[in-house]
Amino acid sequence: MPFTVGFDWGNAGHAACILDETGAVRARLAVPHTAVGLAKFVAALARIAPAGEMPVAIERPSGLVVDTLVAAGHPVVPIHPNVVKACRPRYRAAGGKSDPGDAYMLADILRTDGHRFAPLRQASDAVxxxxxxxxxxxxxxxxxxxxxxxxxxxxxxxxxxxxxxxxxxxxxxxxxxxxxxxxxxxxxxxxxxxxxxxxxxxxxxxxxxxxxxxxxxxxxxxxxxxxxxxxxxxxxxxxxxxxxxxxxxxxxxxxxxxxxxVAELPDGRIVMSFPRAGRINAAQILAEIGDDRERFQTADQLAAEAGVCPVTHASGKSRGVVFRWACNHRLRAAVTCFADNSRHASPWAADVYTRARQRGCSHPHAVRILARAWIRILWHAWRDRADYDPARHLAAQKCAA
Missing domain, CATH: 1.10.287.4070 (Helix Hairpins)
Known part of the structure; x- marks a missing residue:
């Protein structure tokens, strides 16, 4: 992309920075959080290049600004605040922080490491x-x-x-x-x-x-x-x-x-087909994963988003596995609630949970292990647009036998 845009969100006003492909600052903009301010910002971007050629990096993946940029045709790339925090020492040895500085940093991260981040994909209006x-x-x-x-x-x-x-x-x-x-x-x-x-x-x-x-x-x-x-x-x-x-x-x-x-949505019926998912819990899961099949390319990506797989720190002879804090907390709550309920209706789920407890895992840890196992099946059902069928779940069949 010939241009990248960094947008630092604020309450009453926002800061934006536009960089060219060499990293030179093309423009710095102060954007009031008003209808006129957002319209002028979109118009200012349009005067520099077509919307499709100007991706915008932002820390928040939702909100009025994001909707405005998506409606104008700009690719919106969410960058997690932890990534921005980790990158800050690359630009400031003293550790200072300002809104215009963060906007520049977001634009430069997108320019140099944009291939590492996926653009935001909008769900359907029903979802x-x-x-x-x-x-x-x-x-x-x-x-x-x-x-x-x-x-x-x-x-x-x-x-x-x-x-x-x-x-x-x-x-x-x-x-x-x-x-x-x-x-x-x-x-x-x-x-x-x-x-x-x-x-x-x-x-x-x-x-x-x-x-x-x-x-x-x-x-x-x-x-x-x-x-x-x-x-x-x-x-x-x-x-x-x-x-x-x-x-x-x-x-x-x-x-x-x-x-x-949720019962009216095809994807809602898919999630509801899982044992003891229920309607409210199924709606909580579907609301967070959405209906865009390109969003999660693998089951591991969905598991990481749901926070049910740990994080490994390995260096030399040392190796540690720790709890995953950075995730979609609403999705984690929904998936673990479903997993905990499922063990009362699925012998396979009860077996996975019981074996985890026998290994010395606490109840929350065992539930996350079971949720991780369910995520693999949920991801395949979601990708294939197919209801959960215990007859096709080989592990469940072996457990039932």
């Missing part, structure tokens, strides 16, 4: 929509867990019984109970009849009787907060309950949408 839904749901689940922990901690500080009466403090019946009885004084006259009426109104599953639930409430330690403190904390309980109710409802709606959408 991108599924990715947005899955990631949004995962973030809401993390928010729900954080708020639930905050609510439980608050209750244990002045009313431990309310945190112990139901199994999950963020379950619909527990939130309904706390919305009606946010502090001990509000539940002072709560008896079996009122508790039974509340259970019927909240559509409680009925696994425990009103007497059992009241027993849990009264068996917990008694809070020692004064009335004013109790009322203040009760207000916070109401606020947390209100937030959790809306988040739980949003998660429920997103879950239904994801389950429908």
């Amino acid at each position: 991108k929509a599924l990715r947005a839904l899955v990631r949004g749901r995962d973030d809401l689940v993390a928010t729900r867990v954080g708020l639930a922990n905050q609510l439980r901690s608050l209750l244990e500080s002045f009313w431990p019984g309310a945190a112990a009466i139901f199994a999950d403090v963020d379950s619909p019946v527990a939130l309904a109970f706390l919305a009606r009885y946010p502090m001990p004084e509000s539940a002072a006259r709560l008896g079996e009849k009122r508790m039974a009426a509340f259970m019927a109104q909240a559509r409680y599953s009925g696994r425990r009787s009103a007497a059992e639930l009241l027993g849990r409430l009264r068996a917990a330690p008694t809070g020692l907060a004064g009335r004013d403190e109790s009322e203040a904390k009760g207000e916070i309980v109401r606020a947390l309950v209100l937030a959790l109710e809306r988040i739980v409802a949003a998660i429920r709606d997103l879950t239904a949408r994801i389950e429908h959408d």
Whole structure:
């Protein structure tokens, strides 16, 4: 390529640098993060050379800037921040850092080592929509867990019984109970009849009787907060309950949408064909691997992306194998969750896990070993557009025999 572009992402503004094939700086640009600023940046690139002849190196593989560059026809080459950090001493002995300097460095890395990096390949619009839904749901689940922990901690500080009466403090019946009885004084006259009426109104599953639930409430330690403190904390309980109710409802709606959408996609049905993959877990896997068959040329590349294969450090007589930190963490969580579930439905998966445990591996390590084994099969099924067939899985057949 006669020109390479480095783009350093910022919050309010970005820095860009354009180099020619000799490494000379053709232009340095400050790009405001506005519609006009991005349009002027694309126009400035077009005045120098056609879009297809100007690849852009950037650290972030997604976002508005990436979409704008791809739409304009520029090849976008993501370069991992660890690579940029490792290359920085090549350019600055003092270790200084600046946005224009990083933009120049990205452009020069692409000029000299561009053959080592693959350009970004966009997924289909359906997969991108599924990715947005899955990631949004995962973030809401993390928010729900954080708020639930905050609510439980608050209750244990002045009313431990309310945190112990139901199994999950963020379950619909527990939130309904706390919305009606946010502090001990509000539940002072709560008896079996009122508790039974509340259970019927909240559509409680009925696994425990009103007497059992009241027993849990009264068996917990008694809070020692004064009335004013109790009322203040009760207000916070109401606020947390209100937030959790809306988040739980949003998660429920997103879950239904994801389950429908992943079942409509051909690649979604492929991932769902694996044992105990489920719809949500299958959607999490598909959202991260996408539907571009050229993205992962080998199963080893997919395993590295998923972070289920270790990193080897070898020099002379020393050799060490360490945990892989640089990977797609969302994909690793999805693949290891599937692997852990699969061992309860697949005798082959259970055998791989058991043998890893017998070698002294911890549970997470054994699950990653099983996930690495599944990745090989998943990659072939994904590349061939074929559902998982246990009859064609020779290792599974031997284990079943």
